[in-house]
Amino acid sequence: MQAKDPVGQFVHDALVADRSREEIRAALEQAGWFRDEIEDAIGQYATIDFKPPIPVPRPQPTARDVFIYAVLFTALTYTAIYLITLVHAILDLRMPDPADAPYIEFRATERMRWAIATLLVAAPVYLWMSRYVHQRVEKNARARRSPVRKYLTYIALFVSSMTFLGDATYLIYEFLQGTATLRFVLKAATVGIVTLGIFVFYLRDVEYLKGEK
Template sequence: MAAGTAELELFVRESLGRGMSREATAAALASAGWSPEQVRDALSAYAEVDFPVPVPKPRPYLSAREAFLYLVLFATLYLTAWHLGSLLFDLVNRAFPDPADPAYMWSAGARSMRWSVASLVIAFPVFVFVARHLSHELQRNPVKRLSAVRRWLTYLTLFLAATVLIGDLITLVYNLLGGELSVRFLLKVLVVAIIAGTVFGWYLVDLRREEKEA
């Protein structure tokens, strides 16, 4: 696979270097069986500038610092989402207590709320700080948007958010079919849907924007 990619890059470089247009190069590669994505990626590696030889675009590289920042960013995002949901669940439990065991719910809910508040007080500001820092770096150097660790963690986040949304809907339908819909249950379903949906929508729009700018 690596050898094939190297041959593709070599062909594109030589084709452009001999004055062939991008359209003609793409057509030749397509007729040879290369996929549109492979052709587009190979051609996008060279800038569309008026110069006798192909001018390569800068390529992103993975640094330990970059990996650290993105790992902190997404770890604090997950912590924030989890504990925000936990806190809202506890508030729902207090607003609509379980008549079967109100004393236990009150004591357990108080401990859970303390953990959630403590986590949000630390994790959310760290998330905002790191997100703003990385946003400024991307504005100064847009090529970093192609960072492999950034894209992998973004797609992982989309996968997790989509999984949570699907599970949330399955739980809703299951209880609906069983006739076990209560205000307390519906509020919890809504909490999960809003948190997971917000995360999914935000990062999906971000990826779509990158694809349009690419």
């Protein structure tokens, strides 16, 4: 326990002095501490009747966790973006619009090549890292409590949900304007499917983490 944590130190000393958790909560509330601060401090110690009080495991970020999950979510980002790019390029080639500029076909071909090259690198890296993380979590209880994993998972949920909502909003706007072509609808559907898939996958991951507590 760190000396810079006065509430945690107080809870520790109070438990050693055989004060009940209810008494500790009441005293801290009367002193002006917020309820979430109080519960976080009390939650540092197990409810086992033992002296001195037993600290519960607290997740700690490590450089290894930062590296692993940064690579994982970067590969996920590249895979999602260039999968969408590939499908959009194919639609531009297969469903040309008479209003398209002459160079659209050339640009679509270039985007396809770049997207394929990126996917051949990013997708295997993402799949391999996902498998590695899953095995690591299954074998190591500490890995399940990684705060880096938690924060990046919620960032993935936020970004994917905001992208899906923006995509749906733009699709509805185009329909209301009467300018939604079949190609546009298919492009919007591609974005929606990819982002919704990411959201559902990592939402299940969050639920799994909750079940581990």
